[in-house]
Amino acid sequence: MYERKLALNHDILMRVEKPARYIGGEVNAVMKDLSGVSIRFAFCFPDVYEIGMSHLGMQILYEMFNSMEDVWCERVFSPWTDLDAIMRREHIPLFALESQDPVKSFDFLGITIQYEMCYTNILQVLDLAQIPLHARERGEDCPIVIGGGPCTYNPEPLADFFDLFYIGEGETRYHDLFTLYQECRGNHLGRTEFLRRAARLPGIYAPQFYDVTYHEDGTIERFFPVEEGIPPVIQKELVTDMAEACYPTKPVVPFIKVTQDRATLEIQRGCIRGCRFCQAGQLYRPVRERPVELLKKYAMEILKNTGHEEISLSSLSSSDYSALPELVDFLLEECSRRHINISLPSLRIDAFSLDVMSKVQDVKKSSLTFAPEAGSQRLRNVINKGLTEESILKGAALAFEGGWTRVKLYFMLGLPTETPEDIREIAVLSNKIAALYFDMIPKEKRGGNRVQIVASTSFFVPKPFTPFQWSPQCTREEFLDKAYLTRTAVSEQLNQKSIKYNWHEADASVMEGVLARGDRRLCQVIRKVYEKGSFYDAWGEYYHNDRWLEAMEECGLSVAFYTHRQRPLDEILPWDFIDCGVTKAFLIREWEKAQREEVSENCSQKCQGCGAARFDCGICFS
Incomplete structure (x- = not known):
């Protein structure tokens, strides 16, 4: 077993607000013997510990990576502002919680990108880890920096800072990526050659092998791969069988109270509702359910392995889960015997839901x-x-x-x-x-x-x-x-x-809009804002709108260009090289129906031909 030494001494820990954010060693944290490990993966959530530890996706991939015998996945979070200042002043490199080893010594640094206003935190993580911010400046001694999560469906505003992006659900492609990495290392092939070969894997986007040209009005003229064999379109990765997908039945239990301090049971992915403003409802199509008997088993194992006193059902629309009454009845019986609370978010307010909530509240x-x-x-x-x-x-x-x-x-x-x-x-x-x-x-x-x-x-x-x-x-x-x-x-x-x-607040919403639909010219803006002292922009007390506006002006870019103009339907959009599963033709039809104030029936009532049926899940409504 790996013998670790805390990266922060007791004097430093006594000077920060919540030392338990940084010491690791929690219940169910995974420790491995380094002699049996060939790949070390630092998994970063670029926000404070309490938010990152509440994120189910991180727990799922942590479990999946550590189930691989030769991979050790450890967790990393953005240090809060108090520790950030100390680390800079005393030149302490960013470290992983499990081993307390510097992140720069790992093979991969994976960063989940959940929200646009966390982009400056990504640069904080790279900076504190002593990894060059720009991907092209990194040498053979630097980890491969790979991004995942919903914001990678438009990765361009971060293109300069990442070696790779993983587009889609993380359970499907990492084994192939790790195998390729080991092959390249075994054959003494360098960083660039690994990235070149990784770019040919399904779902993997390597920004340095693509280029973009612009029209005089600032819109995109052309987006294209710069080498033979690099795919012009990246199709999202999708889990087609939820029964076989990895699920964390021994999630890490924090020492301190976190934002979602409970056991979480993901009952399905996707949504049948088709709200036109909702990105998640489009990205995670089609709907895929976990079998109810498997969920009952997971629930009991998670509660046994964590000691949590509350369990929550997770999905975009829990009321649409076909076996919800059976699952709820089971949980009501089991949890009442164990004095465990049940949380049921994302329910439609109908007679069934209120009856259930009366029993659990x-x-x-x-x-x-x-x-x-x-x-x-x-x-x-x-x-x-x-x-x-x-x-x-x-x-x-x-x-x-x-x-x-x-x-x-x-x-x-x-x-x-x-x-x-x-x-x-x-x-x-x-x-x-x-x-x-x-x-x-x-x-x-x-x-x-x-x-x-x-x-x-x-x-x-x-x-x-x-x-x-x-x-x-x-x-x-x-x-x-x-x-x-x-x-x-x-x-x-x-x-x-x-x-x-x-x-x-309005200011941050406007800047979120800039980053959400921006192109790779915004990389220079994000870097300038970070160099002006900004991170934790998702936290209102630390958001400085003036820095963003100054950086936009210094880079010769316009907020209005990215947010306030109507885009023509034939304009090349920065994310058009990604196939997210729904077709542009479908999105145009829905945009035009919105102008006519027309309602589209949900997937269970009538198939709208969005394109998701081509994923061979066997459950698209028709």
Whole structure:
């Protein structure tokens, strides 16, 4: 077994906010004998430990890598700002939690990229690890830096910083990549030759073997491989058999409370709903379910191996899992005997869901969440939400009958075709739900309870591989005007005292839009912002919008170009070289139907011909 020595001495650990973020040694952390390992993989989540340790994808790949006899996967997270300052001042290299060895000594540094505003954290990780930021500056002594996760469906704003990107679900291709790496190393082939050969593997994108030219107006003229044999299109990797896919039944249990401090059971991937704003709903098509008997087995093993006191079902739309009643009945019986709580997110609010939630929640009812996304039915049709006002009010009525008195409503501002009337309807719908409570529950039965409707708005950010990828995004000023209009409309409602309104920051939403649909010219912007001192941009208190605007100007780039203009349907988009499973023809049809306010039926009702059926999963609806 590997004998480790802490990378940070006790004096340093006493000077940081949460030392347990950095010491490793948690329950179920994997230790291996280095003499039996030929590949060392540092798996990084470029955010603080508490968020990274809540991410199921990291736990899945950690389990999968460490099930390979000759691979040792260890975890790395972005040091919080207090430790970051110490590491820079005292020249302490970034280290992995399990061995506490420097990340630079590993064969691979894998970085999961979940959110655009974490891009500067990626440079923080590379910098602290003492790895050159630019991929072309790295020598044979540097690890291969590979990115994965949803943001790799447009990897171009990060192209300069990564050797490879893995496009799609991680369970399918890493064994081939590791085998190739061992072959190249055994034959004394260098870094560049390994990358060249890796670029020929399905699902692997090596940016240095591609080039791009631009028109005078800044749009892309051509994107192309620069060498023979490099594929012009990268098709996403997809798990076709969820029964055979790896799942972590012994996940690492943190010493400290993390964001999602519970056991997680992924019941399915994909979604049948087809919301036009939702990137995940397109990227993870088609829907693939895990067998219910396997989920029962996993649930019991995870609870036994972790000691968690709560278990959560994970999916984009849990209500659409075909065996949900059977699984819930099993969990209710087993978890009640063990005094374990059950969390059921992503449920539609119907009679079945409320009955289940009544059984799993405490006597004191917590809040229920609806996500209408838009206030008016017209705009819900535009975004293909598949939710009517009638169904929302019916769900609220069932909730009030069941004893709930707090309802959270999530909306977006700035959706395509949105009008001031659509915005006012957010307040109107909130008022109708509050009024419903007063109509249904007699005064003498309310006791000390007061209904509270919490309406929250985020700002719409168009994302690649959605029907809205061509849509303009609002400016900061337009977003703020829309938030002000919403707040004013709420204040005009009869039941305004029962309605609380929250909205998100506009500046970061605009910059998220720049990065989401940007090209590789933004690499220089991200680097400049980092050099100006920015990281943890996903955290509001550390986000400095002025640095981003300055960097954009210094690089001769325009925020408006990337966010506020309408893109023609025939424009070459930075991510067009990726085949995500749904066809551009399908996305165009959905974009045009949105303009006509037409609703598309969900996959279980009618196949929309999105293209995902070509993946041989045997479960596409038809």
